[in-house]
Amino acid sequence: MALDRLKSVAQHVTGTSPPPHPFDPLSNQEIESAVSVIRAAKGKLFYNAVTLREPPKKEMLKWLESPSTLPRPTRIADIVAIAPGGKVFDGLVDLNAGKIVKWEQMEGVQPLITMEDLQIVEHVVRKDPKVIEQCVISGIPADEMHKVYCDPWTIGYDHRFGSDVRLQQALMYYRPHIDDSQYSFPLDFCPIFDADKQEIIHIDIPEVRRPVSKAKPNNYHAASIEAEGGYRTDIKPINITQPEGVSFKVEGRVIEWQNWSVHVGFNYKEGIVLNNITYNDHGNIRPIFYRLSLAEMVVPYGNPEHPHQRKHAFDLGEYGGGYMTNSLSLGCDCKGAIHYMDAAFVNRAGESTTIKNAICIHEEDSGILFKHTDFRDDSVVVTRGRKLIVSHIFTAANYEYCVYWIFHQDGTVQLEIKLTGILNTYAMLPGEDTKGWGTEVYPGVNAHNHQHLFCLRIDPNIDGPDNTVFQVDAAQGAGYVGSKENPYGNAFYAKRTKYSKVSEAISDYDGVTSRTWDMCNTNKLNPHSHKPVSYKLVSREVPRLLPKEGSLVWKRAGFARHAVHVTKYDDDQILPAGRHVPQTSGEPSRGIPEWIANGDASIDNTDIVLWHTFGITHFPAPEDFPVMPAEPMTLLLRPRNFFLRNPALDVPPSYCSTPSQILEGKQALDLKDKASKLVVVGGSGDASAQGASCCQK
Amino acid sequence: MALDRLKSVAQHVTGTSPPPHPFDPLSNQEIESAVSVIRAAKGKLFYNAVTLREPPKKEMLKWLESPSTLPRPTRIADIVAIAPGGKVFDGLVDLNAGKIVKWEQMEGVQPLITMEDLQIVEHVVRKDPKVIEQCVISGIPADEMHKVYCDPWTIGYDHRFGSDVRLQQALMYYRPHIDDSQYSFPLDFCPIFDADKQEIIHIDIPEVRRPVSKAKPNNYHAASIEAEGGYRTDIKPINITQPEGVSFKVEGRVIEWQNWSVHVGFNYKEGIVLNNITYNDHGNIRPIFYRLSLAEMVVPYGNPEHPHQRKHAFDLGEYGGGYMTNSLSLGCDCKGAIHYMDAAFVNRAGESTTIKNAICIHEEDSGILFKHTDFRDDSVVVTRGRKLIVSHIFTAANYEYCVYWIFHQDGTVQLEIKLTGILNTYAMLPGEDTKGWGTEVYPGVNAHNHQHLFCLRIDPNIDGPDNTVFQVDAAQGAGYVGSKENPYGNAFYAKRTKYSKVSEAISDYDGVTSRTWDMCNTNKLNPHSHKPVSYKLVSREVPRLLPKEGSLVWKRAGFARHAVHVTKYDDDQILPAGRHVPQTSGEPSRGIPEWIANGDASIDNTDIVLWHTFGITHFPAPEDFPVMPAEPMTLLLRPRNFFLRNPALDVPPSYCSTPSQILEGKQALDLKDKASKLVVVGGSGDASAQGASCCQK
Ligand SMILES: [Co+2]
Ligand SMILES: [Co+2]
Incomplete structure (x- = not known):
């Protein structure tokens, strides 16, 4: 143990660390190595993903049989990058050799949307004149665009735009106050964002317009709960502790x-x-x-x-x-x-x-993992x-x-x-029929099935x-019932x-x-x-x-x-x-x-x-909201049929007695949990858990 | 509180207690009152059940609306009794009035089997010469009848015997040693027990005989686990405590x-x-x-x-x-x-x-009861x-x-x-085909579907x-896809x-x-x-x-x-x-x-x-056994659609921050559980939970 600690300190000091397990995700260092290999060869790119390419299963199964003698499978980084202009590249980098082993331009595909991709859209949407125009139509003054929010989703697929241009659809919302839940104020139109040009290229506008809801905000943050009477005060703490450490x-x-x-x-x-x-x-x-x-x-x-x-x-x-x-x-x-x-x-x-x-x-x-009581003598195991x-x-x-x-x-x-x-929500007019495709979970809020x-x-x-x-x-x-085979x-x-x-x-x-x-x-x-x-x-x-x-x-x-x-x-x-x-x-x-x-x-x-x-x-209901x-x-x-028998029989029981122990008045195996307590019910109906531990029946 | 305690002591001393809630089960006292009313009128009976006859719903709904002003519904005891000879009686006793309000002899029915009913059968079975004969055929010496056990079940229904005679079927087992699990040693025949006569009236004997298994016992009691290497020693205690009492x-x-x-x-x-x-x-x-x-x-x-x-x-x-x-x-x-x-x-x-x-x-x-994070600023509620x-x-x-x-x-x-x-188990011969109606969960043990x-x-x-x-x-x-209604x-x-x-x-x-x-x-x-x-x-x-x-x-x-x-x-x-x-x-x-x-x-x-x-x-498997x-x-x-909104919004959160708090660097609501700890992983790979509490991300 002392030696182990020493080794651990040494690693810390020298900066060496044990080689990664072949299944380990790429470390920060490995990610940066992979990027530097690509960067040196390919120049400036936007990185969509750098992740472990897991070792071939055949090789890995062999290695798992003898990890101490066989060489570790090569560490491979799997890379997705987007070049300015929108070209998509799939690549593989051999991290052991420090070289690119695959680099392929992908046609007509779009890699996933990252959090960074998402974050941009809202800023663009707020400044777009056509979006501002739609907000005004929805009842939001043009000088309140800072109160307009969007959840950018990939466009999914829209045949009008195809797969070559990287697009997001902006699901639009409004917040009367910065802390209000926007999902109570959905807007009815949907701008389409071009990720390469970083601009709105189209707005889907419904035939029936639905101005932003005038309902009062429906919030769940602390200030709103306090304003409605405050948090309940009758939940007493439950402490879960492992004083001797964990079992893993x-x-x-x-x-x-x-x-x-x-x-x-x-x-x-x-x-x-x-x-x-x-x-x-x-x-x-x-x-x-x-x-x-x-x-x-x-x-x-x-x-x-x-x-x-x-x-x-x-x-x-x-x-x-x-x-x-x-x-x-x-x-x-x-x-x-x-x-x-x-x-x-x-x-x-x-x-x-x-x-x-x-x-x-x-x-x-x-x-309870398992329990059985013999009804004859109450001999019991409970685990x-x-x-x-x-x-x-x-x-x-x-x-x-x-x-x-x-x-x-x-x-x-x-x-x-x-x-x-x-819930993802959409605007609805007062009294509008959801036609069964959604539920009005709050006035003006249609939560779709x-x-x-x-x-x-x-x-x-x-x-x-x-x-x-x-x-x-x-x-x-x-x-049939009564037949020879099934009487x-x-x-x-x-x-x-x-x-x-x-x-x-x-x-x-x-x-x-x-x-x-x-x-x-x-x-x-x-x-x-x-x-x-x-x-x-x-x-x-x-x-x-x-x-x-x-x-x-x-x-x-x-x-x-x-x-x-x-x-x-x-x-x-x-x-x-x-x-x-x-x-x-x-x-x-x-x-x-x-x-x-x-x-x-x-x-x-x-x-x-x-x-x-x-x-x-x-199928949403008001209980799901806000x-x-x-x-x-x-x-x-x-x-x-995998195990010969219940594989947990050797888990220590809380209590185990046998017929002979009961017959002969011998001590049973008693490993009960000592931290459990009886609740003491006071005359006022209040219940507390201050009683002494008791394992008597 | 002091006054409440006094009242509680007084009740204890004087023996008075508040009247039962109309839904309360009969107390020991009420059960004995009901029996004494019956006994006085009907003489010696065996009691099968004395339980609360719940108040008529109509009356009870009315009472629940104004429990402090309306009279409590009458306490009624529902009685099932069996007379010597096997006659079955259903009765009702008005406990407030202390009188029988219904007493009816039931024809052709049998009330449930009580634990006392069950206990008798094994004793009778062990002494029955025909059962002993079958045990000997099964390979159990006649002087080992104390090692023969049975789980008595009601007969269910068997058209040969009908409903008028109270019967149990004895599912038979053997224990080589008193502490052995009998379910590894099922016997192949089934005695029928007459509860009134207290004797075996018939034995169902299969055409194909299956002697008792010679396999070694398959046990789960402490001595058997110890003999196989003992209990695992790597489970550290988890303590669950409520130091401030419970919330109910x-x-x-x-x-x-x-x-x-x-x-x-x-x-x-x-x-x-x-x-x-x-x-x-x-x-x-x-x-x-x-x-x-x-x-x-x-x-x-x-x-x-x-x-x-x-x-x-x-x-x-x-x-x-x-x-x-x-x-x-x-x-x-x-x-x-x-x-x-x-x-x-x-x-x-x-x-x-x-x-x-x-x-x-x-x-x-x-x-987690609910959680949401705003991806824009990581403002979050987690409850x-x-x-x-x-x-x-x-x-x-x-x-x-x-x-x-x-x-x-x-x-x-x-x-x-x-x-x-x-599992309920039945005997099988070595190599016998279960025909898919059961699984051999242990040699000689057929657990039926x-x-x-x-x-x-x-x-x-x-x-x-x-x-x-x-x-x-x-x-x-x-x-259809492409139609106007479902484009x-x-x-x-x-x-x-x-x-x-x-x-x-x-x-x-x-x-x-x-x-x-x-x-x-x-x-x-x-x-x-x-x-x-x-x-x-x-x-x-x-x-x-x-x-x-x-x-x-x-x-x-x-x-x-x-x-x-x-x-x-x-x-x-x-x-x-x-x-x-x-x-x-x-x-x-x-x-x-x-x-x-x-x-x-x-x-x-x-x-x-x-x-x-x-x-x-x-469909049983060996993992289900013993x-x-x-x-x-x-x-x-x-x-x-029952509540206007999520009814748990006022449960105090563990943490709740809003966009404005984050923007302005203000304090969020932080009610995190203080008893949780980080696990410290030692150099040896051992993990313990001795670290200080830490709520930083
Ligand atoms: Co959902
Ligand atoms: Co079952």
Whole structure:
């Protein structure tokens, strides 16, 4: 330990640091190295992204088997840059060799919109005479343009403008006062911004005009709450502490916890990326997932009137879940004993930047892990569970997405997403009919129907990379009631359908059969059940894509057409709506529709990727406004036939007694939590927790 | 306060106590009073149940409007008793008057099986010569009958024996050692026990015999874990404390918390019953639910071979979720600052008994309640949520059900159920084919497929008792892509279908449309949205009943045929499979099928009850054995168009800054949690939480 400290100090002093893990995101230093290599060769460029190009999986799997003896895979930077005039370049830089290994000008594509890109639009909009004219028509005096705001979105796709010019659509709002929530004062017109010329090239103006609302502001900030009677005063603190430290270990970006090991990566598009997830099964390190990430999402809005069809943000591919990530705060976003990781990015000028505390890692109690009481003698085991949570939060203009990757002691990996933030809103006239396409959540505020559809990319590695997916449906047994095979009519079973080729794997959710999907290693059977070792995808929030077949959203968000697609693994297939999403026309559809074009490709017992689209359909209500209480959705990846038995049996119980102990009056195992207290209820009805700890029943 | 204490002491000394709330369960004293009234009139009886007969709703609604001026509704005890010889009596005793108001002999019904009923069977089985003979055939020496155990279940229904004789089926097991888990050693035959005669009247013996397994025991108790290497030592404690007390108030059994008020009742069948749930909306006490409970459940098993069709336990109606409830332990079942409530029951002899700590009430942090960051200037609000949890756990022979009623600050009521405990198991021969009806979870152990189907009884009171249910389906807009009404094909809306009469309300879940159900008060529109105030049932774990139409389970568990039924309110309609469930033949089907017989009855804008069946289909795996990690399922009751806006805006934020504060460098509102700590990662990779609190980003 003393020696370790010394080494750590030495590193600090000499400035040397251990070489990065091949999955580590590029460091600030590596980002700047990559930029300097490009700059030397290519001159002045605006940088859109400099990120890790992950090592080829084949090479990486080999390295993971013997990391101490094999050479580390080369560090490659993946670069997207835009030249003055708007030319887009994709490049790769070998950081070990310090040289460009690929440099390609991309035609007819637009890379994502960065925060810097976004910030410019509002300034331009406020000075544009045609926008000012529209503001005046909306009822905003020309000298109040500083009160006009916009949420710039990529244009999505508009056939009038195509893909060659980099465009944003400015969703317009007004703030009577700088601190007022602008979403209560939407404006009815939509300027189009040319990112290269930095000017407004068009304004979409509706036929029916809707002047800015005269309603009073609808705020949630402290001053407004104070003015309405103040904050409630009856919430007593809950303290969550770990006086002996946390139960996880951190080695670089590898977290070890409760037999789990996972490398926590991060990139500008997907945000958190979990790699090389393994489970130490009694000394046997078993691979489970090579890579897990939220790889894309789309938020189609359901109002058919022009230009609302353009509202269908791909928040990851068009803006970047990493780029939009929040710097998290202790005691605010995160409660308990917290380990943070930062995120390094490039800015437009090519300098490296850092988002502090981009990722939060912490443990939580998770209630009862298992319990059983023998009704004969009350002999009992009760064991509490624990979970490890790796999370980040990103702000996509009005919305916030809180992403929680949760590891459980029973071998389950859970993905939970909470939606909060503010509804996207549009202007409406007093008494106007929303026609069912939205809800008047506040006078003059129409919150349109929309879906939040996420694409989870699962790269399974269930005891090795050769895996097979089976669809599992709960099915009634054959035979009528009274038949020989089903005399009582009660027979039912898990109907398993193997996905042998890509075309068979294009599948939807079926609530009637409680459909799940098993990712199996068919080469390895569970010794007890004689079934293939597997992880089961259990996901119940799986709406269909509501925009119709052939619609713009349907064409652009090909991944969202079905709940599950399975493809053969390919190093280049990470982003299911394609690498450059803004202004894609959907003709042809990028990403998954391309990758499943050959429906006959085998996905049987080979290296595969499962793409799962899930989410919610959101019909707004006044309760969601002016800021929305978090709406949770969740899915599970559960071990089935993977372990020989419940893998958490050796988690220390809170209490464990056996029949013989009870019979013989012997001491049971009592490891109860000593910090818990009984509430003392006073005569006045007030309840406090000052009583002594008590474990008597 | 001093005066209050004095009063409380005085009550203790004099033995007077405030009169019970009309929803309060019967006290021990009341139970004994009821028994003494019956005993005086009817002589010796075995008591099956003495429980509160809840006041007529009409009378109770009136009383709730003016509890201080109106007389309390009469306390009525509802009694089920069995006379020697097996005659069953239903009775009512007016406790205020001390007299019997109803006494009826019931023909052809059997009341539920109590824990006392269960306990007897094992003793009888061990001494029965025919059972001993079968044990010997199974490979158990006759002198090892003390190692033979049984889980007695009601017989369900077996046409050979009918309903007149009170019967149990004994699911047989063996324990090599008293502390071994018997579920690894199932026996293949099934004795039938006559509860009146207290003897075995029949044994069901399969054609194919399966001797008791020779596998080594598969245990989870401390000694077995120690023998396998011991408990893991790397879990550091998490302490959850409330140094200033809890945020709820307790007045008798009425809990007040965060604008919520709820009366927490309990009975022997349903367990927790929540009554008169209201929300204080800025001084306006708004009723939401008159009554919420889990009112029934059924667990059909899917193996078609005789006699497994009899395995379809109605755990509430046949055994009682209250009767089987656990006495909870501080620091074991419950963590943090805990308030307990006890449960009072009658025993067979007519004495009152108490289960200490039957109900746990506590608060938990629930993560981010809402958050929004303005991307322009990082002005932000982040507010953490809190939840109140009212829970109990019951043990149904092998299984445990943990029931959590959760109240949220945003007006949501959540029901979460965790399944744990042990799989019901049956014997199998080495190498035997399960034929897909079960899984070999351990050598010689066949865990059959089964479903856990719960029936949630919702008695809505959405701003008053006259409510209407609408089915809500996410639907595509009319018109092809390119049509005038849907030019871009993106139109979608919430299709609402009103349930005007009982026959229209018989409905299934639809995963494709993400179907939900709104309980509305159509007489009251939300001032902003102009839609009826409502609570929405959001439930995604809704498998269909897999036993076929016409099967025994289908006939007996009529409530489970559909996800939703709606009935007009009736004081007598509480238990959806009927009042006395054991040995019902399903001809006719009791409960809901009777109550929906008149399909034309109006359920439009009247006092209604919504019955919701949900749950999971469980295909066992070795991970579920020898004790199953808790499997969660959940559903939400969410306010929609009920509140004018997010009702939690006045929850104190952790941090709140505004654009003007940021612009002017002014102090933001900073109420962050001070107990949270940064983890310090040592050079060795060990992580501890000894760092100072830090809220800097
Ligand atoms: Co939404
Ligand atoms: Co089960």
